[in-house]
Amino acid sequence: DTGVSQNPRHKITKRGQNVTFRCDPISEHNRLYWYRQTLGQGPEFLTYFQNEAQLEKSRLLSDRFSAERPKGSFSTLEIQRTEQGDSAMYLCASSLDSGRLSKNIQYFGAGTRLSVL
Amino acid sequence: AQSVTQPDIHITVSEGASLELRCNYSYGATPYLFWYVQSPGQGLQLLLKYFSGDTLVQGIKGFEAEFKRSQSSFNLRKPSVHWSDAAEYFCAVGAPTGGFKTIFGAGTRLFVKA
Numbered sequence: 001d002t003g004v005s006q007n008p009r010h011k012i013t014k015r016g017q018n019v020t021f022r023c024d025p026i027s028e029h030n031r032l033y034w035y036r037q038t039l040g041q042g043p044e045f046l047t048y049f050q051n052e053a054q055l056e057k058s059r060l061l062s063d064r065f066s067a068e069r070p071k072g073s074f075s076t077l078e079i080q081r082t083e084q085g086d087s088a089m090y091l092c093a094s095s096l097d098s099g100r101l102s103k104n105i106q107y108f109g110a111g112t113r114l115s116v117l
Numbered sequence: 118a119q120s121v122t123q124p125d126i127h128i129t130v131s132e133g134a135s136l137e138l139r140c141n142y143s144y145g146a147t148p149y150l151f152w153y154v155q156s157p158g159q160g161l162q163l164l165l166k167y168f169s170g171d172t173l174v175q176g177i178k179g180f181e182a183e184f185k186r187s188q189s190s191f192n193l194r195k196p197s198v199h200w201s202d203a204a205e206y207f208c209a210v211g212a213p214t215g216g217f218k219t220i221f222g223a224g225t226r227l228f229v230k231a
Contacts, residue, residue, distance in 0.1 A: 004160070033218065042121075042207050042221030043161070056218065091160060095217065104217050108153075108160035 004109035006092050012115045013082055020078045021112045025094030032075050033106060034067055036060065037089040049075060050097065082116045089113050119144045119210050121222035129228040130198050138193040138225050140208030149211035150191040151219065152182055156204045164206075167191065178202070203229045 005024040013019050025032050030051050035043035046065070047057045051072035061067075064082075069075040079086055090113075093106040120143045130136050142148055149168050153161040165176025172184040182193045191208060208222045 006160075031217070035219075040223070042209070042223050043219075045218040045220070048218055093161075097217075104211075105163060105166065106217075106219060107163070110158070110160040113158075 004092055004094050004107055006090075006109035006112050008112060009110065010113045010115075012117065014117050015084060016081055018078065018080045019082055019114060020076055021090055021092075021114075022074060022076050023092030023094075023109060024074045025092070026096075026107055027073075029094035029096045029107075030072070031095045031097050031104075031106075032069055033093040033095075034075070034077050035091040035093065037091055037111070038087075043091050046077075079114075082114075084116045087114055087116045119212055119220045121208050121210050121220055123206075123208055123222035123225050125225045126223070127226040127228060129230060131230050132200050133197050136193075136195045136198045136202070136227070138206050138208075138227070140191045140193065140222060141189050142191060142208070142210050143189065144210050144212075148184075148191075149217075150182075150184060151209040151211060152176065152180070152191075152193050153207045153209060153221075154178075154204050155207065155224075161207065164193070198227075198229055200229045200231065203227055 007022045033048040034046040037043040046061050049069040064080045067077045089111045091111045093108045095106045122141045151166045152164040155161050164180050165174050167174050167184045205224045205226050207224045210220045
């Protein structure tokens, strides 16, 4: 297993354009998380999925943001009508919820760095 | 509400010297605590975790952390720092409700001088 994979690694876009990021979790992991990290800050929780169900969304996730995990495997995060304030690193993590706490450890991808011009 | 405070924005230590990174948390129940490391342009790697039991936990790369409930602290230590340890370090609290989302501190950047 190669770990959590995120694509693209970098994305430069113009204000007002839509962008989509993809995350491929570790294959047997049933939970998938999205975080946003701005310069000089720690990651901030955006949303998470248990299999294909989106169970929680942060207030940070405005209605321009949408995330999906259609078959409980990979996930996409779309940002519509991007703004300069959306510039950040978007991190994906996955974990295995097996009912044992020691297994519910999140493994992170390398992230997608978004720059909105 | 859960929160994590890392008082030091950056720390510089000499190679071979000991290291302690401070972390204070606020959480209403028994905390689940983590330390992650992030190298430039990379994702986060888990160094160690505390769920319960022994309050001194060992991690990878020679790191350890001690949970002190009375001080609401979970400080990270290493007896001898290597130049390759230069990175950003994040302390985090895991919330067992709500899918175990993780609340991160703002991070401490570690610089290592020769």
